[in-house]
Amino acid sequence: MDDFRTKCLERALLVGTFSAIPHPVAVEVMAQSQPDFICIDWEHAQIGRERIEDLVRAADVHSVTAMVRVPGHAPEAIAAVLDAGAGGVLVPRVSTAEQARAAVSATRYPPIGSRGVGPGRAAGYGYRIPDYLAKANETLVLAIQVETAEGLANIEDIAAVEGVDLIFIGPGDLSVSIDAMGPAGKDKLDRAITTITSAALHAGRAVGIFRPSPADVGRWRRAGISFFALASDTMFLGAAVLDSLDAARKA
């Protein structure tokens, strides 16, 4: 089994970030710091399909696993990013067990799933199809995102779906969906995160979460979460600019 998926399933601490800037230089700059993964955000960033492969390639240059958050549940999108060489896929807004099963099917080749075989980059542009087919089901990470009130209500059924490697919590969307925004909603949101985490761990899944900063990573790590997507290239850039300007103005 590939190192990254093994670590994921064994719930080793994995700390990475999102990539939203649609240029390989941004991915390379972050990859130089050796995050455990970079998740290219095709869902929310202005990244076109043709650009995904170059962003994955830029992470590969520094031996960093690239995952891609796809813009929905379409099997074609999941296949496209895996064909481009992504080491895993993050499927957003999974709210039912049926949607989770569909994500498994789109990610895995038969007999587990229904992913189509293509001569993409991952398969050596067609020259290494048998090698790739032999290991893809064992090495690619499938992460599904639970971030709605419906997903929260269905978490036990979702977590029970075989083939899901990791359940990733999106606190931003979840807080909106369950009406737990801002400081007033913090306790409610924390309870929802704890509920999802407990159900996922109970079903044998690894758990991930987005955090805008490292501030409370230790707390959620102790609760059993092992996969942390920390901020994004745009957030890091924005914070660094602000800090430097502030420091210079106060100097």
Ligand code: 3PY
């Ligand atoms: C959320 O917080 O809703 C996210 O999807 C973060 O990536």
